[in-house]
Amino acid sequence: MTESKTLKTVGEDAAIAALQSIAGKARDAVIGSGDDCAVVPVEGGTHDWLLTSDPVVEGIHFDADTDPRLVGRKAVGRVFSDIAAMGGEPVWLLINVTAPESCTLEWLRTVYRGARSLCRKYGAQIIGGDTGKGPIRALHVFGVGRVPRGDALRRSGARPGDAIYVTGRLGGSRAGGHLKFEPRIEQGLWLREQGWPSALMDVSDGVATDLRRLLTINRVGAELDVEAIPVSPAVRRLNDDGQAPWMHALTDGEDFELLFTVSPARCALFESSWKDTFRLRCTRIGAITATRNVLKLREADGEVRTWEAHGFEHFRR
Amino acid sequence: MTESKTLKTVGEDAAIAALQSIAGKARDAVIGSGDDCAVVPVEGGTHDWLLTSDPVVEGIHFDADTDPRLVGRKAVGRVFSDIAAMGGEPVWLLINVTAPESCTLEWLRTVYRGARSLCRKYGAQIIGGDTGKGPIRALHVFGVGRVPRGDALRRSGARPGDAIYVTGRLGGSRAGGHLKFEPRIEQGLWLREQGWPSALMDVSDGVATDLRRLLTINRVGAELDVEAIPVSPAVRRLNDDGQAPWMHALTDGEDFELLFTVSPARCALFESSWKDTFRLRCTRIGAITATRNVLKLREADGEVRTWEAHGFEHFRR
Numbered sequence: 001m002t003e004s005k006t007l008k009t010v011g012e013d014a015a016i017a018a019l020q021s022i023a024g025k026a027r028d029a030v031i032g033s034g035d036d037c038a039v040v041p042v043e044g045g046t047h048d049w050l051l052t053s054d055p056v057v058e059g060i061h062f063d064a065d066t067d068p069r070l071v072g073r074k075a076v077g078r079v080f081s082d083i084a085a086m087g088g089e090p091v092w093l094l095i096n097v098t099a100p101e102s103c104t105l106e107w108l109r110t111v112y113r114g115a116r117s118l119c120r121k122y123g124a125q126i127i128g129g130d131t132g133k134g135p136i137r138a139l140h141v142f143g144v145g146r147v148p149r150g151d152a153l154r155r156s157g158a159r160p161g162d163a164i165y166v167t168g169r170l171g172g173s174r175a176g177g178h179l180k181f182e183p184r185i186e187q188g189l190w191l192r193e194q195g196w197p198s199a200l201m202d203v204s205d206g207v208a209t210d211l212r213r214l215l216t217i218n219r220v221g222a223e224l225d226v227e228a229i230p231v232s233p234a235v236r237r238l239n240d241d242g243q244a245p246w247m248h249a250l251t252d253g254e255d256f257e258l259l260f261t262v263s264p265a266r267c268a269l270f271e272s273s274w275k276d277t278f279r280l281r282c283t284r285i286g287a288i289t290a291t292r293n294v295l296k297l298r299e300a301d302g303e304v305r306t307w308e309a310h311g312f313e314h315f316r317r
Numbered sequence: 318m319t320e321s322k323t324l325k326t327v328g329e330d331a332a333i334a335a336l337q338s339i340a341g342k343a344r345d346a347v348i349g350s351g352d353d354c355a356v357v358p359v360e361g362g363t364h365d366w367l368l369t370s371d372p373v374v375e376g377i378h379f380d381a382d383t384d385p386r387l388v389g390r391k392a393v394g395r396v397f398s399d400i401a402a403m404g405g406e407p408v409w410l411l412i413n414v415t416a417p418e419s420c421t422l423e424w425l426r427t428v429y430r431g432a433r434s435l436c437r438k439y440g441a442q443i444i445g446g447d448t449g450k451g452p453i454r455a456l457h458v459f460g461v462g463r464v465p466r467g468d469a470l471r472r473s474g475a476r477p478g479d480a481i482y483v484t485g486r487l488g489g490s491r492a493g494g495h496l497k498f499e500p501r502i503e504q505g506l507w508l509r510e511q512g513w514p515s516a517l518m519d520v521s522d523g524v525a526t527d528l529r530r531l532l533t534i535n536r537v538g539a540e541l542d543v544e545a546i547p548v549s550p551a552v553r554r555l556n557d558d559g560q561a562p563w564m565h566a567l568t569d570g571e572d573f574e575l576l577f578t579v580s581p582a583r584c585a586l587f588e589s590s591w592k593d594t595f596r597l598r599c600t601r602i603g604a605i606t607a608t609r610n611v612l613k614l615r616e617a618d619g620e621v622r623t624w625e626a627h628g629f630e631h632f633r634r
Contacts, residue, residue: 007425007448008418015448018422019414022429023443038445040409040461044362051444053411053459057451060415092357094370096457097336098377101325105332108324112339126340127368128355131324131332134374140413140457142370144357 013213036085036201037145039152048152050145052082058137062179068107070179072114075139078204080122080183081256083145085202087153087192089185090124092144098134111139122185153192153260158199158218160290162261166230167282170207170257171249175234178254187258190277196270200260206253207285208307212295214259221294223304224250224286261288330530353402353518354462356469365469367462369399375454379496385424387496389431392456395521397439397500398573400462402519404470404509406502407441411459415451428456439502470509470577475516475535477607479578483547484599487524487574488566492551495571504575507594513587517577523570524602525624529612531576538611540621541567541603578605 007015037050056075058064076093083090095115097108112126119126124143167184184202191197199218203210207224215222231249238248262270267284274282289296295307324332354367373392375381393410400407412432414425429443436443441460484501501519508514516535520527524541532539548566555565579587584601591599606613612624 005422006418007416007420007422007450010422012448015422015425018426019412019429019446019448022426022433024433038409038411040444042359042362042366043364045359046361051409051411051459051461053413053445053457054447055413055415055449055451055457057415057449059452060450092355092368094355094368094459095336096370096372098372098374098455099324101323103324105322105324105327105335108332109335109339112336116339116341127357128370129336130371131329131336132372132374133324133377134372134455135376135453136451138415138451138455140370140372140459142368142411142457142459144368144461 035155036082037088039086039147041149046149047146048149050083050086050088050147050152051143052079052145053140053142054078054082056139056141066179068110069114071139072111073118074179075141076115076118077181077183077256079141079143080118080185081202081204083143084184084188085153085200085258086145086147087151087188087200088145088147089189090122090143090145093119093124093126094142095126095129096140097129097131097138099131099137100135101133103137122183147192151192153188153197153200155199155201155214155217158214158220158261158288159263160220160288161264162198162288163264163267163284164211164222164224164259164261164286164288165282165284166203166207166257166259167280168255168257169230169232169281170203170255171235171245171252172232173252173254174248175232175238177232177234181256183256184258187278187280191258191260194273196262196266197260198263200258203255203257203259204253206251206255207259208250208295209253210259212293215293215295218288219292221289221291221296222286223289223296223298225298227300228283228285230281230283352472353399354405356403358466363466364463365466367400367403367405367464367469368460369396369462370457370459371395371399373456373458383496385427386431388456389428390435391496392458393432393435394498394500394573396458396460397435397502398519398521400460401501401505402470402517402575403462403464404468404505404517405462405464406506407439407460407462409461410436410441410443412443412446413457413459414446414448414455416448416454417452418450420454439500464509468509470505470514470517472516472518472531472534475531475537475578475605476580477537477605478581479515479605480581480584480601481528481539481541481576481578481603481605482599482601483520483524483574483576484597485572485574486547486549486598487520487572488552488562488569489549490569490571491565492549492555494549494551498571498573500573501575504595504597508575508577511590513579513583514577515580517575520572520574520576521570523568523572524576525567525612526570527576529610532610532612535605536609538606538608538613539603540606540613540615542615544617545600545602547598547600
């Protein structure tokens with residue numbers, strides 16, 4: 001029976017799919033849910049708008065004693081990462097805050113200072129929002145970004161043979177990286193302007209989970225080279241549970257790096273062009289294959305194994 | 318000391334003002350926080366865009382056993398009411414949901430059906446959002462509306478002598494009206510197109526609290542005629558605590574009616590024009606005065622008293 005299904009038993013992706021089917025298909029040139037942002041055309045304008053929203057909830061995304069400046073930074077950074085994943089620039093933000101009435105004004109102010117500081121860095125403005133009572137502290141940030149008309153980078157477009165790249169290093173979130181990540185706005189803008197990616201998304205739930213989403217959308221598979229995974233030094237230091245560092249790197253979530261594919265004929269030029277432009281690492285971690293929804297791992301011993309596991313998915317892990 | 322101030326001791330308006338001052342003044346032609354929506358221009362576009370967001374939290378805005386269809390309806394209705402208060406039409410919505418993993422998919426689906434039904438009625442589309450874990454069920458709806466360039470209705474513009482009007486009847490929220498209110502989109506559009514109001518806002522926290530906000534913005538005062546207040550029949554039925562029905566009507570909150578002012582020379586024509594257009598009641602409840610921030614009540618006995626009390630304000634009441 002439908003009634004007995006909970007968010008825990010169905011998982012986040014199925015829940016979102018069920019809700020999307022109720023919301024209905026978007027009209028006109030609107031790109032609805034399913035990508036990192038919704039893309040809407042603006043009549044008479046030179047740009048499309050990117051609309052996105054993310055929650056940051058106490059006990060889930062931050063702790064009671066987390067530096068509030070980093071809470072504000074993270075709340076804005078998550079939204080910026082979504083906008084970066086469309087090759088856009090952030091423009092306006094609304095911030096909703098709910099909190100118990102015992103919450104200090106100073107805590108809220110410091111959250112806002114953290115939010116404002118990241119906004120200034122990327123030229124965005126906080127222009128509204130609402131506050132209200134709630135049993136715990138939670139922020140919901142709504143972001144509006146923009147991208148030249150018709151140019152938004154998409155999750156769709158990956159083809160068998162395309163190389164898979166990821167920016168930065170993976171798996172540092174458990175060591176505090178989830179509070180200090182840099183949204184890849186600059187890299188997203190450059191990738192869009194230069195036209196390198198065939199498909200692109202940000203890594204919010206771990207490469208394992210997010211890459212599977214990319215595979216589903218594109219009806220393809222992938223093979224990852226375990227030895228190529230750029231593992232965060234923090235993972236190696238933290239590693240005390242017997243799980244391989246690369247496994248943490250692929251499943252820990254909250255990296256907020258960019259994951260994208262590039263046509264094989266353009267890889268060499270792309271890689272040298274990237275190196276000429278950024279100091280940030282960009283690593284080729286595998287390739288797209290034709291076997292739909294199958295994720296394979298080439299391990300250190302040279303063996304290729306099919307990977308059934310999921311990375312972090314909200315509501316179940 | 319700043320550190321000892323909490324949301325309870327400072328109240329919502331002071332908290333929002335403190336956060337706005339951190340967010341900074343909006344650039345360009347942007348109208349930032351302080352009105353019902355932020356208004357942003359689009360280069361070369363024929364419309365300005367209205368951005369707004371509202372939380373709807375379990376235990377605050379709805380109960381565990383509230384019909385989920387009405388929860389979704391209310392979450393969308395609050396945002397539509399903000400857009401109506403700018404004379405705009407709603408276009409796109411994002412809905413963030415946080416919930417414990419025990420939350421049933423059917424509950425969420427029904428919330429979405431309620432949200433969709435109100436969206437369809439007013440031609441808006443749900444095009445995105447996010448779901449995530451949280452200790453209780455909460456929705457944050459982000460709305461984008463539009464209004465012909467430069468034409469957004471504002472809270473500012475009221476002058477001494479202007480008549481004060483309110484749509485519908487006040488005070489029904491405690492009897493369930495807060496779940497079933499009709500956002501005054503049609504009326505807001507008509508008022509803007511006809512150019513009647515000198516200032517307009519929606520009533521979300523009770524006329525007493527919201528009118529005070531209007532007075533502060535316009536540096537004026539007001540005198541309300543207690544006998545003219547259109548009290549909801551539900552208030553008269555519920556009234557069992559010795560408080561006058563008109564006091565409930567002015568302070569209960571969550572009416573989501575429109576509160577606006579009209580120049581005295583135009584009142585007669587406005588009133589007949591309204592009656593020719595809508596079956597909905599619209600009541601003249603008082604007038605703007607020159608005495609800054611002073612709210613007076615003309616009571617049934619003919620006496621005029623200054624009213625210091627506040628209506629519902631989040632975090633304290």
